[in-house]
Amino acid sequence: METKILEQKENKLIGRNEIKFEIVYEQKAPVRAEAVESIATAAGAQKDFLVLNRMANVFGVHKLAGMVHVYKSKEDMIRYETRNILVRNKLAEKKVKAVAAPAAKKKGGK
Numbered sequence: 001m002e003t004k005i006l007e008q009k010e011n012k013l014i015g016r017n018e019i020k021f022e023i024v025y026e027q028k029a030p031v032r033a034e035a036v037e038s039i040a041t042a043a044g045a046q047k048d049f050l051v052l053n054r055m056a057n058v059f060g061v062h063k064l065a066g067m068v069h070v071y072k073s074k075e076d077m078i079r080y081e082t083r084n085i086l087v088r089n090k091l092a093e094k095k096v097k098a099v100a101a102p103a104a105k106k107k108g109g110k
Contacts, residue, residue, distance in 0.1 A: 001023060001024070001034070001079055002025075003021060003022070003041070003042040004021065004023075005019055005021055005042055007020040007021055009068070011105070012074075014070050014076065014080050015071065016070060016076065016077075016080070017043075017070040019043055019068050020065075020066070020067050021039050021042070021066060021068065022064070023038060023039075023049070025063070028074065032055070032089070034051055035052060035055060036052055036068075036089070046070075049072065049073070049077060050069070051068060051070075051085060051089055052066065052088075052089055053067045053068060053085060054067045078092075083095075
């Protein structure tokens with residue numbers, strides 16, 4: 001598996017680096033955790049502050065392309081990333097909705 005950093009842009013307003021990447025693989029496409037590890041190594045970033053936003057297979061070749069955000073602090077990461085992206089990256093827990101018990105039905109008439 002070979003990881004290439006295609007473009008790296010610093011977003012000073014939000015306090016993060018936005019990195020476009022490409023991963024070339026041999027047999028099986030890497031899972032999310034393997035991709036994050038590979039990108040963190042290639043970019044020289046901490047894996048704990050790296051959020052994988054987008055990752056997709058390139059049609060017809062053994063290649064993945066996508067984008068990650070690398071934050072300077074965990075507080076910034078939680079503030080600016082959407083909840084579903086944090087859950088997908090296993091950086092936050094999924095909220096479970098409480099299901100109300102069905103109301104008891106009355107017997108009899110009206």
